Amino acid sequence: xxxxxxxxxxxxxxxxxxxxxxxxxxxxxxxxxxxxxxxxxxxxxxxxxxxxxxxxxxxxxxxxxxxxxxxxxxxxxxxxxxxxxxxxxxxxxxxxxxxxxxxxxxxxxxxxxxxxxxxxxxxxxxxxxxxxxxxxxxxxxxxxxxxxxxxxxxxxxxxxxxxxxxxxxxxxxxxxxxxxxxxxxxxxxxxxxxxxxxxxxxxxxxxxxxxxxxxxxxxxxxxxxxxxxxxxxxxxxxxxxxxxxxxxxxxxxxxxxxx
Amino acid sequence: xxxxxxxxxxxxxxxxxxxxxxxxxxxxxxxxxxxxxxxxxxxxxxxxxxxxxxxxxxxxxxxxxxxxxxxxxxxxxxxxxxxxxxxxxxxxxxxxxxxxxxxxxxxxxxxxxxxxxxxxxxxxxxxxxxxxxxxxxxxxxxxxxxxxxxxxxxxxxxxxxxxxxxxxxxxxxxxxxxxxxxxxxxxxxxxxxxxxxxxxxxxxxxxxxxxxxxxxxxxxxxxxxxxxxxxxxxxxxxxxxxxxxxxxxxxxxxxxxxxxxxxxxxxxxxxxxxxxxxxxxxxxxxxxxxxxxxxxxxxxxxxxxxxxxxxxxxxxxxxxxxxxxxxxxxxxxxxxxxxxxxxxxxxxxxxxxxxxxxxxxxxxxxxxxxxxxxxxxxxxxxxxxxxxxxxxxxxxxxxxxxxxxxxxxxxxxxxxxxxxxxxxxxxxxxxxxxxxxxxxxxxxxxxxxxxxxxxxxxxxxxxxxxxxxxx
Numbered sequence: 001x002x003x004x005x006x007x008x009x010x011x012x013x014x015x016x017x018x019x020x021x022x023x024x025x026x027x028x029x030x031x032x033x034x035x036x037x038x039x040x041x042x043x044x045x046x047x048x049x050x051x052x053x054x055x056x057x058x059x060x061x062x063x064x065x066x067x068x069x070x071x072x073x074x075x076x077x078x079x080x081x082x083x084x085x086x087x088x089x090x091x092x093x094x095x096x097x098x099x100x101x102x103x104x105x106x107x108x109x110x111x112x113x114x115x116x117x118x119x120x121x122x123x124x125x126x127x128x129x130x131x132x133x134x135x136x137x138x139x140x141x142x143x144x145x146x147x148x149x150x151x152x153x154x155x156x157x158x159x160x161x162x163x164x165x166x167x168x169x170x171x172x173x174x175x176x177x178x179x180x181x182x183x184x185x186x187x188x189x190x191x192x193x194x195x196x197x198x199x200x201x202x203x204x205x206x207x208x209x210x211x212x213x214x215x216x217x218x219x220x221x222x223x224x225x226x227x228x229x230x231x232x233x234x235x236x237x238x239x240x241x242x243x244x245x246x247x248x249x250x251x252x253x254x255x256x257x258x259x
Numbered sequence: 260x261x262x263x264x265x266x267x268x269x270x271x272x273x274x275x276x277x278x279x280x281x282x283x284x285x286x287x288x289x290x291x292x293x294x295x296x297x298x299x300x301x302x303x304x305x306x307x308x309x310x311x312x313x314x315x316x317x318x319x320x321x322x323x324x325x326x327x328x329x330x331x332x333x334x335x336x337x338x339x340x341x342x343x344x345x346x347x348x349x350x351x352x353x354x355x356x357x358x359x360x361x362x363x364x365x366x367x368x369x370x371x372x373x374x375x376x377x378x379x380x381x382x383x384x385x386x387x388x389x390x391x392x393x394x395x396x397x398x399x400x401x402x403x404x405x406x407x408x409x410x411x412x413x414x415x416x417x418x419x420x421x422x423x424x425x426x427x428x429x430x431x432x433x434x435x436x437x438x439x440x441x442x443x444x445x446x447x448x449x450x451x452x453x454x455x456x457x458x459x460x461x462x463x464x465x466x467x468x469x470x471x472x473x474x475x476x477x478x479x480x481x482x483x484x485x486x487x488x489x490x491x492x493x494x495x496x497x498x499x500x501x502x503x504x505x506x507x508x509x510x511x512x513x514x515x516x517x518x519x520x521x522x523x524x525x526x527x528x529x530x531x532x533x534x535x536x537x538x539x540x541x542x543x544x545x546x547x548x549x550x551x552x553x554x555x556x557x558x559x560x561x562x563x564x565x566x567x568x569x570x571x572x573x574x575x576x577x578x579x580x581x582x583x584x585x586x587x588x589x590x591x592x593x594x595x596x597x598x599x600x601x602x603x604x605x606x607x608x609x610x611x612x613x614x615x616x617x618x619x620x621x622x623x624x625x626x627x628x629x630x631x632x633x634x635x636x637x638x639x640x641x642x643x644x645x646x647x648x649x650x651x652x653x654x655x656x657x658x659x660x661x662x663x664x665x666x667x668x669x670x671x672x673x674x675x676x677x678x679x680x681x682x683x684x685x686x687x688x689x690x691x692x693x694x695x696x697x698x699x700x701x702x703x704x705x706x707x708x709x710x711x712x713x714x715x716x717x718x719x720x721x722x723x724x725x726x727x728x729x730x
Contacts, residue, residue, distance in 0.1 A: 001725035004289045004327060004600045004688035005665040009725065031665065032691055091724065141280070141315070141334030142292040183282050185293035185333055226597060226660050
């Protein structure tokens with residue numbers, strides 16, 4: 001159960017091998033989160049994350065979840081719940097959705113099928129999965145869904161608009177989901193980081209306000225503690241993006257091309 | 260009276276498998292969870308209510324004055340007992356009242372005070388039900404003299420989760436009786452109880468007030484006063500540091516006798532008058548916590564300065580002495596959207612150094628805390644989960660959105676555990692489960708009795724899940 005100070009006791013990470021998902025789990029263990037399920041595709045990587053978490057004192061289980069396997073999502077979510085370590089069935093206090101791919105914009109423009117696949121992983125799969133998760137949390141009567149969105153979805157840039165559009169869609173979906181869940185005890189927290197140094201962004205030049213998985217994890221923990229519904233990382237982005245959102249398109253095109 | 264939150268966070272939705280769910284919290288307005296709520300109107304309905312619980316179980320709720328997640332049950336059933344209320348019998352010979360479990364102390368007092376009776380034990384609010392007072396084994400300003408609420412329960416009728424009824428008394432069924440006193444509603448539903456009362460000659464209290472400048476003089480005054488006064492409590496200013504650390508206002512006294520009323524005092528005509536206070540307008544939910552360090556420091560300073568340095572034999576009313584906060588019933592809303600919590604610890608006698616360290620740690624933390632109460636406890640009772648034991652008890656109220664609060668309170672919990680103290684479960688909303696068996700070493704004894712009374716584990720609460728209370 002989540003306590004009055006927002007500390008949670010159990011966690012499901014969808015995209016359990018992602019750098020940000022792992023960082024969030026690591027950040028929450030010392031605060032009392034001792035039962036963790038990592039769900040994803042790359043068993044080997046998740047096993048490495050699990051070892052780190054066990055070293056911190058958590059019990060960890062690993063289950064399979066493939067964002068693109070829409071038909072399997074109901075079973076995958078059930079399996080994740082059933083796998084929760086500890087005696088008997090337990091509640092999942094928070095679900096972090098940290099799966100996502102960035103893709104190479106130019107390559108995607110030349111390969112429509114690959115672009116559709118990216119939309120599948122970043123948006124379509126999460127929609128289906130979160131609707132299954134939502135049902136479980138509603139039955140529990142409590143829980144927080146933490147979704148990794150991005151500032152890239154806040155104002156679309158020519159240089160990564162396939163990725164940006166999936167995040168824009170996911171972000172919009174989660175806002176609506178949060179509103180739909182009003183009064184059910186289930187909350188949705190949308191996290192909008194800027195550029196994060198991870199394996200997903202490896203080799204790319206970092207723009208200003210770049211951040212780290214650790215900083216994202218800190219912001220998520222603080223957001224859980226205060227019950228926020230929107231978290232920007234770093235927090236400055238809230239103001240920066242509200243300016244960017246209102247720039248005329250010709251100006252934005254020129255400006256964003258330099259970022 | 261209603262237990263339902265009436266602000267913007269109380270949404271109603273159609274969830275799977277049930278018709279109506281409500282979002283509920285404890286008095287601290289954090290945490291919240293959704294449950295199906297039923298409101299039985301007769302003792303028979305109340306007795307059977309828990310039986311209809313689904314896999315997530317049921318908990319019975321009174322007036323929702325427990326601070327945390329004691330009377331909420333995410334995804335399960337919450338049985339609102341407040342409609343099953345009333346005084347069944349006042350036995351003036353035995354000095355007892357037989358009341359239904361959902362009766363509030365307020366209701367009861369308005370019936371018995373004019374007849375010259377008062378409850379043996381009352382907490383700092385009259386908006387608690389008798390069932391809730393038993394389930395939390397509440398204490399009040401007189402613990403050193405009278406013990407807890409449970410100590411004055413002569414018998415009770417407990418409905419087990421399967422609907423059968425058991426009569427519990429401390430002499431014939433001590434295990435079940437004491438597992439229920441302080442058992443957080445997890446042993447069954449209190450349908451009715453017969454509780455001991457005390458005779459009073461007037462509805463007024465004769466109070467001595469002292470302002471004390473620091474912690475040492477405070478502890479000395481309380482110990483000395485405990486021998487002399489039946490009721491005693493200190494309001495500590497936790498924002499004062501350095502030499503003023505632990506400065507406080509101490510109120511001590513007892514009910515006034517007829518002889519205590521000055522000749523010619525108009526109150527002599529109707530010395531047992533007890534009229535309901537006009538209720539104050541309910542407060543809106545503050546947009547962000549209005550209670551920050553500056554506003555609370557100003558309040559505490561005012562509270563300390565307005566108190567007389569030394570006043571003797573001051574006559575005051577039941578409501579002013581016992582229930583000052585009941586006048587503004589919706590005061591927790593002042594804490595804003597994120598709510599607040601109360602941390603109440605017990606530090607055994609002999610560990611005064613630890614008590615000082617705790618006071619210092621709180622005073623030096625930016626957490627703004629007001630309404631800090633210090634008093635000392637007398638003997639413990641046989642309840643395995645009963646909170647009071649010989650020692651000091653300190654409670655602080657703090658908004659939950661103060662940065663660094665979680666590590667501070669975790670650290671203080673550890674200090675409390677080291678000296679054999681504990682945290683009051685009726686107030687808790689944040690403790691770590693690993694501390695539970697250290698604070699309540701007889702937890703397994705309680706679990707055994709509990710499982711006998713509720714073998715199918717129909718009773719559950721968010722607190723029970725969070726602290727793994729059922730084992």
